[in-house]
Amino acid sequence: MGSVGKSYSVNPKDYKLLEEVGHGASATVHRAIYIPFNQVVAVKCLDLDRCNSNLNGRMFYNLKMPKEKPKLSSVGTSLGQGTLHGLNACLTSFAIRLVHLALSCPKSCLVYLQLYTAFILFLCSTHFNCLDSDNYSMLSRIFLDDIRREAQTMSLIDHPNVISAYCSFVVDQNLWVVMPFMAEGSCLHLMKIAYSDGFEESAIGSILKETLKALEYLHQHGHIHRDVKAGNILLDSNGMVKVADFGVSACMFDRGDRKRSRNTFVGTPCWMAPEVLQPGSGYDFKADIWSFGITALELAHGHAPFSKYPPMKVLLMTIQNAPPGLDSDRDKKFSKSFKEMVAMCLVKDQTKRPTAEKLLKHSFFKQAKPPELSVKKLFADLPPLWNRVEALQRKDAAQLALKKMPSAEQEAISQTFLHATPIPAKCCTCYVWTRLLQVTALLEYQRGVSAWNFDIEDLKVQASLVQDDDEIQEIREEYESMKPVFNYKKASNSRFSVGKSISTNDIICSEQTSDEFSSAECLSNKGKVSESDLLESDYQGKIDPEKNGSRTEPLPSTSERDIVLAKIKTSASKSRQTQSGPLMPSIVLNHSVTERGHIFERSDHENQPLVEKPHREVRKAPSFSGPLKLPNRASANSLSAPIKSSGGFRDSLEDKSKTNLVQIKGRFSVTSENVDLVKDIPLCTVPRLSSQGSPLRKSASVGDWIFESKQMPIGQLPKEMYNSNLPASILMPHLQNLFHQTSIQQDLIMNLLSSLQPAELADVSASQNGQLLPLPHSSENNGIVESAVSEREHLLLIKISELQARMITLTSELTSEKLKFIQLQQQLNAVSGREEDGDRRDENA
Numbered sequence: 001m002g003s004v005g006k007s008y009s010v011n012p013k014d015y016k017l018l019e020e021v022g023h024g025a026s027a028t029v030h031r032a033i034y035i036p037f038n039q040v041v042a043v044k045c046l047d048l049d050r051c052n053s054n055l056n057g058r059m060f061y062n063l064k065m066p067k068e069k070p071k072l073s074s075v076g077t078s079l080g081q082g083t084l085h086g087l088n089a090c091l092t093s094f095a096i097r098l099v100h101l102a103l104s105c106p107k108s109c110l111v112y113l114q115l116y117t118a119f120i121l122f123l124c125s126t127h128f129n130c131l132d133s134d135n136y137s138m139l140s141r142i143f144l145d146d147i148r149r150e151a152q153t154m155s156l157i158d159h160p161n162v163i164s165a166y167c168s169f170v171v172d173q174n175l176w177v178v179m180p181f182m183a184e185g186s187c188l189h190l191m192k193i194a195y196s197d198g199f200e201e202s203a204i205g206s207i208l209k210e211t212l213k214a215l216e217y218l219h220q221h222g223h224i225h226r227d228v229k230a231g232n233i234l235l236d237s238n239g240m241v242k243v244a245d246f247g248v249s250a251c252m253f254d255r256g257d258r259k260r261s262r263n264t265f266v267g268t269p270c271w272m273a274p275e276v277l278q279p280g281s282g283y284d285f286k287a288d289i290w291s292f293g294i295t296a297l298e299l300a301h302g303h304a305p306f307s308k309y310p311p312m313k314v315l316l317m318t319i320q321n322a323p324p325g326l327d328s329d330r331d332k333k334f335s336k337s338f339k340e341m342v343a344m345c346l347v348k349d350q351t352k353r354p355t356a357e358k359l360l361k362h363s364f365f366k367q368a369k370p371p372e373l374s375v376k377k378l379f380a381d382l383p384p385l386w387n388r389v390e391a392l393q394r395k396d397a398a399q400l401a402l403k404k405m406p407s408a409e410q411e412a413i414s415q416t417f418l419h420a421t422p423i424p425a426k427c428c429t430c431y432v433w434t435r436l437l438q439v440t441a442l443l444e445y446q447r448g449v450s451a452w453n454f455d456i457e458d459l460k461v462q463a464s465l466v467q468d469d470d471e472i473q474e475i476r477e478e479y480e481s482m483k484p485v486f487n488y489k490k491a492s493n494s495r496f497s498v499g500k501s502i503s504t505n506d507i508i509c510s511e512q513t514s515d516e517f518s519s520a521e522c523l524s525n526k527g528k529v530s531e532s533d534l535l536e537s538d539y540q541g542k543i544d545p546e547k548n549g550s551r552t553e554p555l556p557s558t559s560e561r562d563i564v565l566a567k568i569k570t571s572a573s574k575s576r577q578t579q580s581g582p583l584m585p586s587i588v589l590n591h592s593v594t595e596r597g598h599i600f601e602r603s604d605h606e607n608q609p610l611v612e613k614p615h616r617e618v619r620k621a622p623s624f625s626g627p628l629k630l631p632n633r634a635s636a637n638s639l640s641a642p643i644k645s646s647g648g649f650r651d652s653l654e655d656k657s658k659t660n661l662v663q664i665k666g667r668f669s670v671t672s673e674n675v676d677l678v679k680d681i682p683l684c685t686v687p688r689l690s691s692q693g694s695p696l697r698k699s700a701s702v703g704d705w706i707f708e709s710k711q712m713p714i715g716q717l718p719k720e721m722y723n724s725n726l727p728a729s730i731l732m733p734h735l736q737n738l739f740h741q742t743s744i745q746q747d748l749i750m751n752l753l754s755s756l757q758p759a760e761l762a763d764v765s766a767s768q769n770g771q772l773l774p775l776p777h778s779s780e781n782n783g784i785v786e787s788a789v790s791e792r793e794h795l796l797l798i799k800i801s802e803l804q805a806r807m808i809t810l811t812s813e814l815t816s817e818k819l820k821f822i823q824l825q826q827q828l829n830a831v832s833g834r835e836e837d838g839d840r841r842d843e844n845a
């Protein structure tokens, strides 16, 4: 390991960690000084504990979910989270030791891993009898496989366009990978900061050529990168290009067979080749060529094709649609040879795609300039990388705070999940589904909640929109087409069935995505300044209740809705024509264009220094590596989400069909309470609550209910509540209140679930959100009626399953709140006991 002639120490004390310069799904990257050489390096810190515990507990748990009847162990132990966490702890320490060993002798890594796997299998077979062969093979892959692969690959690499590791070692629970510092960060970063519409062709040509050289090298050495994208192409201050992130790379020599094809489902949705998405077909190096083509489009437009769609849809579109490409009309500024090169990469038949070696001979690359000429100028006027990162973090923090999300989900979203996070190498179909559900749920969250729309009126208009037939049809088609693609098994009665996963989260097709988000909000080319403060003030202007008038403004008239609906249709149809082109502004963005204008205008006038105190607390929230926890609040924003309004909960169940209970219509799930809440919360209080671990931080699934309580509106929380070292006497009443509310909510959900019959649900849904298909009334159409009814039933079952899933989450949260409550009560008792003792002593004295 190490660069030529130098050897790097594995003593963490020899490294001085400086600013954070990036973070991904599994790691945080810091600029650092290697003290013995006084050299700037990058240190990637992977939290093994976090990765592993995320994988273990959740994967086991999730893996068992699709099974109709999980078998229990012979000793009667269910595969509960508690048991698993115990197991996790044991496995984690064992794993860390193994990684340690493996790193000191990378070539023997495989042997250690096999040992480790054997240990896990032994452990599982002794403790549980509920693992079938699928899960066994899954288990053998889960543990630290990604990390091992990444460290191993990086340490063996030696090519100027591929980032290599100087060394890596374990520090506490972290794996530190020391590597060259790439002073300009990733291409994605750069686009987010200053080139939201993409780079010019000469820069693209140089970047792509260097990237292709890296791929050629990797492929020749038997590796598929599997996650080629702008976020993984790093730039140095002299324009040097290096491909990074081998977290999901695969070795084609695994079994000594060079020709072996892969079947694992790996990548980041927008960049994944069709053959990777289709089980059984097998794929090889050519999958990277597809991703490379997508990356070319990403660099050209500032975002990947299909990036405005939810992941499920992206996967489907990749499989079903014609490949994206550069359009001869729309992309006039690009040369014919560039368009041709992209078209060669984006051929669905992998056998017809060129190899990296052949592609390098294409005229587009022959005429590419050296990167020091074309790439270097891209960042000539930009501030240092860490200041840019800080600015982006502040922007993320402000956006996320506005949308009042739990911190873990904020973190996930701030990473622009769809565009930044690969799906790890797991092969089990149920895993894929679970993962897709999670990915989709997160995106749903992004689209529904963190969308760039602060206009209350817009939200209300959207909330009142009834989904049109086209969309319903689209959803149905999507739903139907997923079945064959992923070998879908109809299991409508199983609570966590695959089918439910789909429609639970993918049912909304929002026009608004993170890409729009980032492109709309990223710093202007001219200004290159931090925007978060402007954003804040802009937002505050909008959320001021006085400025916004009454809290419960009436919804727009039907004619207004029609106009908006028409706009949506136009926008949607346009966007369908421009799959790889610049994002079409959604209806929301159309509405908000004035506001955006203000922001950009102001950013020109009010250039602010980038060096400000970083909002580290936001990014310090745990991120998701490996499978994600099912984001509860995400589902709260899906069409089928139950219940958002505290008013609705407080009302009798008979009122459940009224709009104050659920108002989830059109593309967003918005209630009038939701809107009011936004007005009520002073912006400055939100990040403090969500990021500093306040005892009253929103729970994942209870979310807004806590704050909606009239007894304790957030704006009126006592100041001390923000302090994490609260005395129990202050905390207790609030905690009791929280506990009380949670119990009530749980009871209400239970009641609601038991009292709702499918027929009632159908009526409610039909009258409220228009999600279900209208039934034909003609007696001649009995067949159609029947099939429509069964579809309605199916959709309703899906909704019910989601309610049940949320109830489970609520229950577990309630349990943990109860535990906390009990602990605090004990503390309080102890304190008051001590006080009494003291009093008695005083009296005696």
Ligand SMILES: Nc1ncnc2c1ncn2[C@@H]1O[C@H](COP(=O)(O)OP(=O)(O)OP(=O)(O)O)[C@@H](O)[C@H]1O
Pocket (backbone or CB within 6 Å): 021, 022, 023, 024, 025, 026, 027, 028, 029, 042, 044, 163, 179, 180, 181, 182, 183, 185, 186, 189, 231, 232, 234, 244, 245, 247, 420, 421, 422
């Ligand atoms: N050597 C480096 N020099 C400078 N910045 C870097 C370096 N390595 C990584 N980064 C920055 O850190 C970010 C995250 O790094 P990386 O992609 O390796 O993490 P990850 O957790 O594996 O990400 P992903 O979510 O794509 O899996 C990169 O997008 C890049 O901006």
